[in-house]
Amino acid sequence: MSVSGFGVHTAMWAMEWNRQAAEFAIPEAVKHKIDFLEITMLDPDGVDAEHTRSLLERHEVECVCSLGLPLDKLPTNDPDGALDFLKMAIEKSHAIGARAMSGVIYGAIGQRTGVGPTEAEIDATARVVGKAAAYAAERGMGYGLEAVNRYENHILNTAAQAVAMVEKVGAPNVFIHLDTYHMNIEEKGIANGVLIAGEHLKYIHLSASDRGTPGNDTVAWDEVFAALAAIGFKGGMAMESFIEVPPQIASALSVWRPVAPSREEVLGVGLPFLRSKAAQYGLTKSPFA
Numbered sequence: 109m110s111v112s113g114f115g116v117h118t119a120m121w122a123m124e125w126n127r128q129a130a131e132f133a134i135p136e137a138v139k140h141k142i143d144f145l146e147i148t149m150l151d152p153d154g155v156d157a158e159h160t161r162s163l164l165e166r167h168e169v170e171c172v173c174s175l176g177l178p179l180d181k182l183p184t185n186d187p188d189g190a191l192d193f194l195k196m197a198i199e200k201s202h203a204i205g206a207r208a209m210s211g212v213i214y215g216a217i218g219q220r221t222g223v224g225p226t227e228a229e230i231d232a233t234a235r236v237v238g239k240a241a242a243y244a245a246e247r248g249m250g251y252g253l254e255a256v257n258r259y260e261n262h263i264l265n266t267a268a269q270a271v272a273m274v275e276k277v278g279a280p281n282v283f284i285h286l287d288t289y290h291m292n293i294e295e296k297g298i299a300n301g302v303l304i305a306g307e308h309l310k311y312i313h314l315s316a317s318d319r320g321t322p323g324n325d326t327v328a329w330d331e332v333f334a335a336l337a338a339i340g341f342k343g344g345m346a347m348e349s350f351i352e353v354p355p356q357i358a359s360a361l362s363v364w365r366p367v368a369p370s371r372e373e374v375l376g377v378g379l380p381f382l383r384s385k386a387a388q389y390g391l392t393k394s395p396f397a
Contacts, residue, residue, distance in 0.1 A: 110208045110250045110283065110310045111170050111344040113143030113392070114383060117313070119350050120371060123357055125149055127159050134163045140375055144170035146346045147204065148211075150357070153196060157203035164205055172311070172344065173201035174211035174254075182215055183236035184229045194240040202247040209244060210252025210285045210311055212261055213237075214273070217360045220262045233263055234276045241279040252285035252311050255301075257293045259362065265294045267301035267309075274308050284308040287348065288327050289315035298328050302335035310343035312336070314382050319350050320367035321374050323381035333389040341391060347382055349374045 121136060122129035125147055137145050145164075149155055152175060164171055175197055181189035194213060201209045212219075214237050221229075241251040255270045264270050270284045284305045288298065295301035302309060314332075316325035323329070350363055351371045358364065368374050386392040 110252070111144045111172055112342055113344065114379075114386070115144040115146055115172075115344055115346040116140070116142050116375075116379070117146045117174075117346055117348040118148055119348065120374065121351075123148065123150060125155055125160075127156055130156075130160045130163050134160075134167050134169055137169045138167050140379065142169070144172065144207075144344060144346075146210075146348070147171050147173050147206070149173055149175045149197065149200065152200045155200055155204070157200055161203065161205045171204060171206050172208045172210055172252075173197070173204060173206040174209070176212035176217045177215055179216045179218060182219060183233045184215070184219075187232060187236050190236050191239055194236070195243050198240065198244050198247065198249065202249060206249065208250030208252055208283075208311070210250070211254050212256060213240070213251065214253055215261050215263045217256070217260045223262075225263050229263065230273070230276070234273060237273070237282065238277045238279060241277060241282045245279065245281045249281065250310065251279070251282050253282065254285040254287060254313075255290060255294070256287065257290045260360070265290075267291070267295065267304040271305060271308055283310035283343075285311040285313070287313035287315055288332055289313065289317065289319055289348070292317050292327055297331070299331040299335035302332065302339060302341075306339050309339065309341065311346070312341075312343070313346055313348040315348045316367075316378070318367050319348070319361075319363065321349065322347060322378040324377065329381075329385055333385045333391065336391055337389040345382070345386065345391075347374075347379055349378065
């Protein structure tokens, strides 16, 4: 229900997923020998699923889809609206051919109340996640919950909180999605997040500490890959770096300046760095073999 190997988040090429973006990014995935793409859907209803699926199949590229909920359709303020939105996004992801849908699909980027999550908020979130996950399971899809930093959401910030939510929901297709950018902020030792998530961890964003080029940053990459090796990680590893960020996303993510000089640097320096580390720790075959 999920993916394996190395992927790249489509923010590398475009944040708005339309026909032009698909025609650019999917051949690029082949060019860089990427196993899968993570297709981010800011407007899932507007995505041309048939067009994207035909390109993916033609180029033999797997995918997952990712998104966050609108702020006015959350499990905590409009559970019915949130579930309807998630079902629509699951249908679109399934039509594209996605193996899973992941991200902040339990809430929204920018969802904060000024205090920590209440028991009522956790319960409401778990109820909607459970129903959406069941809908995804009927379509053979995984459902990933990404823990993000305290500035972007107040429901799930740490691996421990994500584990609690996954176990509360209790659905076999629900998994944890971690991100080294967020872990670098929230975890007490970046390896601890991986170890705590353990068997629930099926997907990870390999993101630089400034969301730029992995390897040219302060993330403790040896700790990350050693921890992944320790839990026998077999899931998808997606490099996430932002090159083109539209205003609505820049505001939500607080990206106010270029975080990498070019797409070419991230793909030419960051991706080989991550692949080498994964091979070093026995997670993949050597890219130089």
